[in-house]
Amino acid sequence: MGGVLLRGFGWRHAGRRAWAVRGVDLRVEDGERVLLLGPSGAGKSTLLSALAGLLPEDSGEQEGTVEIDGLDPRKGRERVGIVFQDPETQLVMARSGDDVAFGLENRGVPTDEIWPRVDEALRRVGFPYSRDRDTAALSGGEQQRLALAGALALRPGLLLLDEPTANLDPAGATLVRQAVAGALDADTTLILVEHRVAEALPLVDRVVVLEPGGGVRADGPPEAVFAAHGATLAAEGVWVPGHPVTPRPATAAAGDLLLADDRLGLPPRLGPTDLAVRAGEALAVRGPNGAGKSTLALLLGGLLRPGTGRVTASAELAGSDHRAPPHRWRAPALAGRIGSVFQDPEHQFVTGTVFDELALGPRRTGQPEAAVKDTVAGLLERLRLTRLAAANPYTLSGGEARRLSVATALATAPRLLICDEPTFGQDRRTWQELVDLFADLRDAGHGVVAVTHDADFVTALADRTVTLKRTPDGSR
Amino acid sequence: MDNTTNRWRTIDIVVASVIAVAFGVIFWAWGLVWSATEGAFAFFPPAQTLLYGVWLMPAVIGGLVIRKPGAALYCETVAAVLSALLGSQWAGTVIPQGIVQGIGAELAFAAFRYRSFRLPTAVLAGALTGLSAALFDFFVWNVDYALGDYRIPYALLTIVSATVIAGAGGWLLTRALANTGALDRFPVAQERALI
Amino acid sequence: MISIEPVAAPGAPLARRNPVAKVAAALVFSFILLATLDPVAPAIAIALELALLPLFGIRYRVLARRALPLLLSAAGILVTLVLFAADRSGRVLLDAGPVLVTTGVLLTALGLVLRVFAVALPGVIVFATTDPTDLADALVQNAKAPARFAIGALAAFRLVPLLGQEWQMISMARRARGVDAGRNPVAKLRLFTSTAFALLVGAIRRGTRLAVAMDARGFDAGTPRTVARRQSFTRADALLIAGSIVLAGAALTASVLAGTFRPLIG
Ligand SMILES: Nc1ncnc2c1ncn2[C@@H]1O[C@H](COP(=O)(O)OP(=O)(O)OP(=O)(O)O)[C@@H](O)[C@H]1O
Ligand SMILES: Nc1ncnc2c1ncn2[C@@H]1O[C@H](COP(=O)(O)OP(=O)(O)OP(=O)(O)O)[C@@H](O)[C@H]1O
Ligand SMILES: [Mg+2]
Ligand SMILES: [Mg+2]
Secondary structure (H helix, E strand, C coil), X not given: CCCEEEEEEEEEECCCCCCXXXXXXXXXXXXXXXXXXXXXXXXXXXXXXXXXXXXCHHHEEEEEEEEECCECCCCCHHHEEEECCCHHHHCCCCEHHHHHHHHHHHCCCCHHHHHHHHHHHHHHCCCCCCCCCEHHHCCHHHHHHHHHHHHHCCCCCEEEEECCCCCCCHHHHHHHHHHHHHHCCCCCEXXXXXXXXXXXXXXXXXXXXXXXXXXXXXXXCHHHHHHHHHHHHHHHCCCCCCCCCCCCCXXXXXXXXXXXXXXXXXXXXXXXXXXXXXXXXXXXXXXCCCCCHHHHHHHHCXXXXXXXXXXXXXXXXXXXXXXXXXXXXXXXXXXXXXXXXXXXXXXXXXXXXXXXXXXXXXXXXCCCHHHHHHHHHHHHHHCCCXXXXXXXXXXXXXXXXXXXXXXXXXXXXXXXEEEECCCCCCCHHHXXXXXXXXXXXXHCCCEEEEECCCHHHHHHHCCEEEECCCCCCCCC | CCCCCCCCCHHHHHHHHHHHHHHHHHHHHHHHHCHHHHHHHHCCHHHHHHHHHHHHHHHHHHHHHHCCCCHHHHHHHHHHHHHXXXXXXXXXXXXXXXXXXXXXXXXXXXXXXXXXXCHHHHHHHHHHHHHHHHHHHHHHCXXXXXXXXXXXXXXXXXXXXXXXXXXXXXXXXXXXXXXXXXXXXXXXXXXXXXX | CCCCCCCCCCCCCCCCCCHHHHXXXXXXXXXXXXXXXXXXXXXXXXXXHHHHHHHHCCCHHHHHHHCHHHHXXXXXXXXXXXXXXXXXXXXXXXXXXXXXXXXXXXXXXHHHHHHHHHHHHHHHHHHHCCCHHHHHHHHHHHCCCCHHHXXXXXXXXXXXXXXXXXXXXXXXXXXXXXXXXXXXXXXXXXXXXXHHXXXXXXXXXXXXXXXXXXXXXXXXXXXXXXXXXXXXXXXXHHHHHHHHHHHHXXXXXXXXXXXXXXXXCC
């Protein structure tokens, strides 16, 4: 069970002029494993929501039809299991076991059967803790696995996964992929959205590429699709295997010291760390989930007060504040010197439209209005967000939100830019644009620190890499 | 928008609960940021009464956003249970207190048969929830205080504060929330320009 | 950080009782005590509550920390009463303009402060020993509360610690984007308001997504729900409620016998 049939399907979100997805004709048979591709904003997440019956009639306008085993997906939900991109918002209960049991209770599974099924689902995804583990104490990767267990326990005929490994460290991503591979029954249909094609290929036997304007661009076995359309797809933003990206090594030696840490830490989130960032250099920070990378980024960005050690800014970076550490600087001064991009793009947003979001920093640092307009227009253009200037930042697709959050930090042209996972969930084209953007900044003498799990990004851009280790007690 | 049936959708239940819970957290943060002034309120009781309306906001906002019978009562009750769980100074007694306060706002929405959610309704809801709160305190907590100097002014101030802060303020806040697009799946969401 | 975790030793005989029974017992106890304004009944009640504390598996230190806000309200009561007491009989202790302190005033104040403690402590004790998940389960299974509402509220409760973290994130985001208040109290208040507003908006968005995730797992499917965790309401639970009525009644009776009883109404 789990056959999908789409006929001329389209969906337009309420408040939007453009269709998120349109004119999709697609038939997926029982037991097929499909990789759904398409550039950022092509409507992949929207399509998955439609298949899961999660686009309420009052939240937009539909065209054409969707059927799961001949039923409207809003009625046939018991056949479908979905794992969203953000695991945190899909955990419902406080204890891990209860969370997996939640779906079973809703389906009216008899009490005696619930716990064996919960245990089996947890075992299949390799969940390392007991059922009583507090869901709030799980790292991102563990939450992702738990969410997967919650979907699998329902024994869905159709499993929908939306970028299930974004934000995971490479080891965690491998584990989740293994969990998916091991958890699928022979007749389970899988539809997977994942930008990094090479990693997803072992899981699938068919590739469907959405065309941004509407319709399906290519459909078939992976080798055939990539042989026929590889070059054009790569140019449009699909991560086609075998099409390398352009590396951007530094063109000049690194310049003066901008920021130095001395035994900087914040127990229990981050142990003491030494680090130095120079002008004209791109520094990558890597390490497993929970190692404290984001904490380090916040400390470097002057947003958290250090628990141990200190951050020293060079006189050049600190300007009039050279006596105080960055976390004591006034915010407008800070924003003009050190730009921070948060791991969760939505944490970055403080206004109601994409335009205001970009204009905020320049206005706060005292730029004249005409210059603000120019800066904003330039960034919108460069990151292909012009069409969305009036949109609410919270309604953007995953990739669009990520681009906007990077752009907000660039808007004040800070001397030092600190980015937390700047490239996750990006299609190939945006990815390359981000690499170029950071490389240009670096070559113009700015310092760039990027926290990342993305090995390609490190290879293409980083001049130096610092790897954090997880503290032995798991920080908790 | 499905406002014809009284059945609560999942989103109605969860968002109503979340509004209540978020207010609980905001009160908590208020204490964190202004722990100094909190102490000052203990020594200047009338000021506490002026802020009373803030505690009654979940009832009015819940009613205005969800627009279903029971929403005001539900929000205020959940907020009360939360503050009991977080360890409020009144502990368990906030629960019946929350129920009583919620009933006040609920009556106002019921008086308009859950059809009107405009400013006058919101103000009435604020006033009635203030009235019920004032009555509860009048009889349960304030009996030993001077009638003319304290009990009556306290009750009146509670009602005024509830009318202004919970009623009018709640209405404004609901409108501001709708403008952010967060309430797009609720009837309050205004028609917005297409992008 | 905000925490909604219970703090008691889970095996304690009374902490283990059905959550609905515990809450009911606390409410009944509190409400019976509300009926009087004298100091004797609450004093007896407090003694009883403290004596029962070990049965709930709470250490006195923990209770003291949880009950700290009560001290603040006690101070408030004292001041308010000195300024606004209805009854100023008895020997005059201090006379300074509007501030007239008499033995009557102090006695009333003592009564009220004890009353606040006596009424609030049962709730503090019960909620300190109750897990929200168990409470929701028991409300559905033993108190016939509608399951969708109890579970929906429970899911929202899980967000509480997350919203606390969110508050920090929002504040940091504002700082990173060049928005701060410095030392100006008006700007501080404005920043607080806008942060609170952002938290509310974020919470509603989270709630919306959570509702979608719950529906994705069949929450609203209309199929009758089953329960994974059984809560039972036993004779011991009924006895707990009965016991709390008896104890509160005993405190009142003692106060009547001692001739100090002052009913709330009348
Ligand atoms: N709730 C919403 N309200 C309004 N517009 C939306 C909403 N969700 C998505 N959109 C818009 O619909 C379009 C498609 O979004 P969708 O999230 O489906 O893209 P996607 O293919 O998953 O992209 P990505 O790879 O970046 O995640 C985007 O332009 C986005 O801005
Ligand atoms: N606000 C917080 N309060 C308490 N602990 C936290 C907080 N934020 C993170 N932690 C904990 O601190 C540790 C380090 O977290 P951090 O987010 O810095 O890790 P990370 O290296 O960025 O991980 P990831 O790769 O998953 O993003 C983790 O164990 C995390 O659970
Ligand atoms: Mg997406
Ligand atoms: Mg991180």
